[in-house]
Amino acid sequence: MATKLLVLCFALCGVWQVSAQHPAVPEMVSHRVDSIMTEGIRAHAFPGAELLVARKGRVIFHRAYGYHTYDSLVKNRNGDLYDLASVTKITAALPAIMKLVDEGKIVLDEKFSTYWKPWRRRKDKRDLTVREILAHQAGLEPYIVFMNDVLKKNGKFKRRFVRRAPSSRFSLPAYDSLYINKRFIRKMYRKINRSAVSDVKKYNYSGLTFLLYPKIVENLTGEAFDTYVTENFYRPLGADSLVFTPELHHFPLQRIVPTEQDTLFRKHFVQGWVHDENASLMGGISGNAGLFGTAEDLFRLLQMYMNMGTFGGKRYISEATLKEFTRVQYPDNDNKRGLGFDKPLLNNPELDIARASPAPQVSMNSFGHGGFTGTYVWADPDHELVFIFLSNRVYPTRNNGALYSMHIRPSLMAVFYEAFGDGAL
Template sequence: MNRFVLQICIALLVGQFSNAQMAEKSLHQKVDSIITNGITNEAFPGTQVLVAFRDSVVFHETYGFHTYDSLVKVAKDDIYDLASVTKISAPLPALMKLVEEGKLDLDAPFSNYWKPWKKKKDKKALTLREILAHQAGLTPYIVFLNKVTKKNGELKRRFVRSTSNLRFQKRAYENLFVKSNFNRKMYRIINRSKVSQEKTYRYSGLTFLIFPKLIEQLTGQAYEQYLENTFYQPIGANTLGFLPSEKGFPNKIVPTENDTLFRNTLTKGWVHDENAALLGGISGNAGLFGTANDLFKLLSLYQNFGTHQGKQLLSKEVVSEFSTIQYPENENRRGLGFDKPLIGNDTLAINQAYPAPAASASSFGHAGFTGTFVWADPQHQLTFIFLSNRVYPTRENRNLYELNIRPKLQQLFYEAYVHKNSTTN
């Protein structure tokens, strides 16, 4: 190769490198702008964004602080209360495994497994498929906190105490202990709850409160131990779990809300959701904590249809079935446990879409009440994780939604990685 040709090759390489640097800088500037606007408008005091493309992390940045007093900066290894992201990160992989093993049938009556429903006329024929796709007509939510508080807001001592003893073992906070068998009362109320006669999309988290007990019955193991042994340890997701304040992690735990309903203090290191708290912090609807990196490992397991480093932890067929839209004819976008894009999402403007318009129809994920959001896209091989504590200082703060921050951010990464690669290939 003569010197002239070599100089041209070097110039081309330098130009490509320079263009890549400029594109990367432009992406960071756009992300910074959206998040700075969010912090300025108090959508959240701080956040972090992790994005992976083709199984490699291509973006992981932190912004802001744990609280608006700007004392503790957000760090990449911070542990977050994942809220409803728990649903797809704890009970759902267990349910998938039980379906794979033939211990659960999606289309058999759920009452075959949860025996109290056999005596309930409106529930005995409901299937697990209908339940997980939110197509069963179940009551959306029950505020169990009302069962343990008096009209003046004081806690009833027969259900909650400030110190533990043999009858009060379940810990809801540092100095709050729930009656050990309160879960039975919750189950009875769920069993008696009303079911709508209309079989349309109606989001309900009730069964996620009973799934942990069901999982224990079918596996013969404690719920959390089963998850650790079967999923979290094999993929190296060491921070994923419940009750992080009792585990001695060196990581900082991001606070959630200044709770004025139950704990009357800043909730930090203990589950924000009151229903999960009344179960002692270990539940299927909420209560899971973890870091962005450990969530990425779990999302990668899903995105690769159950495969982790060459080992099949979940069958491809089961992951595919759970992550597929179930009742599109009823305008129900949901998979089994997993959330899915709005039907026709790719035709919507960014301010109407959920999630980003560029997310493929095969993509799936879930959002959490505390301001968490995870999404996997097997078709485009893009994983998007957004962690925040938008409920600080109060859950009344809805600017995260009003400003449409998460879809806007997610769209940027589709444009930067997926669209760029599709035009260059």
Template sequence: MKNIILKGILLFFGFTSQLFAQNNDVLTYASPEEVGLDSKMIHQRVDSIISNGIREEAFPGAQVLVAKNGKIIFHEAYGFHTYDSIQRVATNDIYDLASVTKVTAALPAIMKLVDEGKIDLDRPFSDYWTRWKKVESKKDLTLREILAHQAGLVPYIIFLNEVLDGNGTPKTKYIRNAPSRKFSNQVYDHLYIKNNFFKRMYRLIDKSAVSDEKKYKYSGLTFLIYPELVKQLTGSSYDYYLEKNFYLPLGAPTMGFTPSKKGFSNAIVPTEVDTLFRHSLTKGWVHDENASLLGGISGNAGLFAKATDLAKLMQMYMQYGVYDGKRYFSEATVKEFIKVQYPENDNRRGLGFDKPLLNNSELNLEDAYPAPEAGKSSFGHSGFTGTFVWADPKNQLVYIFLSNRVNPSRDHRKLYSLNIRSAVQQVFYQSTLASE
């Protein structure tokens, strides 16, 4: 009866029923018990897994956020920013997302362009990235093949080798310590890249090998060129396009590039002590060297965000393109991108999105990716710095894991060997209340 009266009041003052219904697709907070999960079990098991990870130096600190049925039912921070135990991790800290950038920056832009008919997944990508028209090995590749990592592109090119000499010293041809007219693109504190260096990157990508054998082979190369492609097709800079169309409408203000320039009050969690290029603790600037040579704004890495902002974007995907009453993509587009594209080639990938192993439900936790209980329709991505995002439409579960496992160095790999991210995720599948 109260809801009926409230609807009448809203309509009387000119509000629509659509506005009234918006609360149904917006994340709110609740206890685990409200969605049928056991709070005590969750806290005991997650605390144990994360505490062991810190003891084993898998990471100095971490953060976990889980939303179930549209309710944030768990959001906890653990440990410290670094192993000196000076600054504790807080739930509003901002993290370098690394390759999670692929599905939270490059992919939404591409999805919108596909939705608007400005890109066709099955036409040659060279119809849009026209410099590939003259590259015999690449001119016929489709965006579908590329996004599903089925195109045979090489995984990575170390562009840092182009800007450092044999002794590891920056070449003044490409790197300067002070800005100027030709060196205005900042890559770190007191480091500036030549403005047109990106053209050399594109040339090297053009020349890179393409395998004749079309099978699953992960490649991040094209994600370096998507920002320029978005600019060409929309007339807007990549970062502005993302803020205007996604981050600000979603109410995700910390999501973006080059956070050290934005004056956030949130602490930014540092990543690696860089001994190759920046020779300091990398903080507030992208960890990935290739993204840094693009001024920190790229499609492969460079995005930063806090957990709650990430959760909004992943919830929007899980709701097939809708959040807070606003439609960002058509349902058909989202479902196409999160679908396995080439299962006949033993390729688990969707379009840009990662997916569970094809036989995931049959595996033990140690061999599974992600947790064995994750639904076949689930999707997400991991990041080199120790980040992970995953959404499961079947189980209505969004899982965000943030850490800086590369601190103090990328040699810290126990996050993987201990399978921490999947182990934590599994807790939320197994913690159903006994009464259920």
């Protein structure tokens, strides 16, 4: 009877499940996950979502729920592409940085200004190290809203920065019939170079340097950032859906989950174009946001991380480098972060589900990252677990915070950890 009621609820709430050929999990686990997802859709935390969980290198749970939007026209399916938002930091910028560390082209305790020359002339920045910056320990400003520089007070675009047709000067696509002056990136760099630095060195999350890493990677390798990560990681991993600007790569729109009904910048329904405005102003290719991908391909990359650098018999990153990047760097300064990677709160095991980040059951060796659009990836080497949650919680507006207030992601994680503890999996 309970099962029939649950199925009825799924139908009424617009929940769509797609099964895959993988080892079954206990019915109790499926019911609890389905219930959490159903409640999230009913409360408009997101119109749809996808969850993939793997253990010991095998996918044990993979289902899609709901629809692309609340009009229930396009069902979510396994294999849809999501805007990964800040998950880009650990899936595009970090693999490139780690490879360059392996090759000795970047040294963690070297000054960042060694690789970004404009900072050599900035007294407050010239001595900051790569390690401090990656651990969000350098005192940098969290964010700069560059969108304000391309808009007039009436909300219209400044023609010197934005045009409706492409040209040799206006070559960075931000949307259909919306192109950014390629020199605008230099303006972004200048504002980052001139941004304030706090004298107090404590944990303060900043994404500014992730806007610089693509140029640094290009300077050090001679290759465009997106080409470098594709050729060295995504393609050999078989993760062909991990791409920037999927609209320009001819992925069908029905496979790309939309994000926001944008009222600030593009003034249109955003689908296939990066949600983050700063990444958009860089033509959709950035280290802070811009990557799209499927749960399956994220699993390949996260499993490689959890394997300490190997996947399918091939080594991508050295074990020593991955261990260094995934350990807490400044615990004595109350900073939970690794190098680029997020980590559990330092007192996470003592907290309940409402205060923990992520679930209180994760090991302190685990690591991952979240994204503003409602994405979250996490790897736990101690439990041999990979957790990938994808949603478009910003649809139709970014002001929707129910995903967080309902503690949906840690609650989903807890289901699987509790199952492991019971010996069910």
